[in-house]
Amino acid sequence: MTKKMIKNILQQVEANHTLDKSEIISLLRIGGNELLNAANDIRKTYLGNEIYLRALVEFSNYCCRTCYYCGLRAENKNAQRYRMTEDEIVSLAEKAYNRGFKTIVLQSGEDLHYSIDEYCRIIEKIKKNDIAITLSIGEKSFGEYKQLKSAGADRYLLRIETTNKDLYEKYHPNMSYENRLRCLEDLKSLGYEVGTGSLIGLEGQTIEMIADDIMFFKRINADMIGLGVFIPHPQTPLGQSSAGDFDLALRAVAITRLILPDINIPATTAMETIRKNGRLAALLSGANVVMLNIADEFYKTKYNIYPDKSGINQNLDEMLAELETSIKPIGYKISDSKGSHLVSNKKT
Ligand code: SF4
DSSP, X not given: OOHHHHHHHHHHHHHHOOOOHHHHHHHHHHOOHXXXXXXXXXXXXXXXXXEEEEEEEEEEOOOSOOOTTOTTOTTOTTSOOOBOOHHHHHHHHHXXXXXXXXXXXXXXSOOTTSOHHHHHHHHHHHTTSSOEEEEEOOOOOHHHHHHHHXXXXXXXXXXXXXXXXXXHHHHSTTOOHHHHHHHHHHHHHTTOEEEEEEEETOTTOOHHHHHHHHHHHHHTTOSEEEEEEOOOXXXXXXXXXXXXXXXXXXXXXXXXXXXXXXXXXXXXXXXXXXXXXXXXXXHTTTOOEEEXXXXXXXXXXXXXXXXXXXXXXXXXXXXXXXXXXXXXXXXXXXXXXXXXXXXXXXXX
């Protein structure tokens, strides 16, 4: 494919926000700065120059699952486990609110210790303040998702990781691809803002599979898409695999922005971990959300999905200062809104 053909594809997608699979594959393979710049332009047209901030609370690193790529997998006996109490979680949410955050993300491994009633109590206490709550606590039943929604949860993150069923089931032992899809459908039907996403760089993953993932995001009408880059964790079965390709992940971010112009796309921590200033590059390629972990270093160092995570030695003031300093020169500023996915009337 020539540069001219890429230019034509970009002109067409900027007008109608649709791409077929072969066009996505071409852009994933050779989309260069033209692709990244087009995504940044679309992001500015639909979402302006604001960056939505999320306060991230990783409240437990216990997990009953054994995902091959993750340092928190139940079989990693070297992981130093912790679990916050109900009071600790609520008080961190209070801290986030007092610091001006309008959204808190409560994230954990799939920890069966907390009951749904306990989650509901936590949500109700946090919602005494005017703050949006995103949950990222794994697969639940329809009834459980419904209870959590009734308690006040606004959004839910559940990455599909890969839409290739064989690859999904290879790297997620004893988990069912169909159940993952069922969870996403349930969440949508209950009125959550739903986030999903993929892990770029899994061994055996092809460009065609990533293109299928991007088409899936559009098909399910996702509200948020998080694209991580695979980083090998030595105490996992994929510890000896090669890391994912940062530039490929960046192109996947940009293409996702082109076809879903008004959704929320975080510049993920993995992007910054794998490449210095990777977060800024993502923000210049269509991403518009930053999550800052507001817990103490004690917890941050132990939420070890992959090693050497960026930002674990910085406190909240330092992280905020660094973010503000980095986005100012590119003309972006931190939003003081909840940053919900407001479906734009510009959407085609
Ligand atoms: S990816 Fe999530 S569900 Fe899988 S082992 Fe890690 S924390 Fe558990």
